[in-house]
Amino acid sequence: YKSEWHKGVIGIVASRLIETWYRPTIILTESNGMIGGSARSVAGFDVYEAINSCSDLLEQFGGHMYAAGLSLKPENLEAFKIKFEQVVASTITEKMLTPEIEINAVIDPVDVTPKFYNILNQFAPFGPLNMKPVFATYGVVDTKWSKVVGNDHLKLSVKKEEKQLNGIAFGMGDKFAKVQSGEPFDVCYTLEENEWNGKKSIEMLVRDIR
Numbered sequence: 001y002k003s004e005w006h007k008g009v010i011g012i013v014a015s016r017l018i019e020t021w022y023r024p025t026i027i028l029t030e031s032n033g034m035i036g037g038s039a040r041s042v043a044g045f046d047v048y049e050a051i052n053s054c055s056d057l058l059e060q061f062g063g064h065m066y067a068a069g070l071s072l073k074p075e076n077l078e079a080f081k082i083k084f085e086q087v088v089a090s091t092i093t094e095k096m097l098t099p100e101i102e103i104n105a106v107i108d109p110v111d112v113t114p115k116f117y118n119i120l121n122q123f124a125p126f127g128p129l130n131m132k133p134v135f136a137t138y139g140v141v142d143t144k145w146s147k148v149v150g151n152d153h154l155k156l157s158v159k160k161e162e163k164q165l166n167g168i169a170f171g172m173g174d175k176f177a178k179v180q181s182g183e184p185f186d187v188c189y190t191l192e193e194n195e196w197n198g199k200k201s202i203e204m205l206v207r208d209i210r
Contacts, residue, residue, distance in 0.1 A: 002028075014038050026051075042097070044093075048068045054087065057076040106137070107137060110161065138186045146176070154179070155167075166203050170206075172206065185209060187208070192205045
């Protein structure tokens with residue numbers, strides 16, 4: 001909660017926080033003396049029912065299992081935060097807290113061409129109701145050029161059937177041992193266009209490695 005946040009973007013922010021932390025999330029702001037917000041949930045957890053369990057502290061609420069809106073008086077904020085945390089902690093399961101990534105298609109590096117990327121961009125603009133497609137490539141191996149960079153990020157260079165594909169895996173430096181083991185592994189990602197020294201290339205924005 002912050003009183004100065006713009007109410008037009010809090011739903012998008014809640015969705016982004018789900019991607020980062022994978023926990024039921026409520027973002028709250030203040031408008032006209034009332035606190036209002038948006039809730040988003042993770043697979044299998046009914047955030048609407050969790051909010052309903054706190055209804056005695058709310059003025060209004062509505063929505064469905066995975067997204068909801070609510071409003072409350074400022075004096076009820078702290079009590080609501082405590083009760084919502086208690087409700088979620090007592091009803092959510094470990095399985096619900098394990099992120100799942102929906103794969104839209106399985107492709108190989110040979111499929112990643114400028115023509116393919118241009119076709120993908122015809123589906124733009126991408127956002128919460130039209131997410132970028134997530135691809136998986138199975139059985140890739142390290143080209144020996146992968147390395148850990150910056151603050152525990154993994155700069156990835158892989159190949160399959162001699163076709164190379166590069167990308168970045170933010171915060172996945174701990175996967176480096178698996179990558180450089182020489183054994184095949186799987187990777188899922190979205191595609192981004194990178195420009196360096198005037199040269200454009202299509203690269204992976206890695207979501208997970210297994």
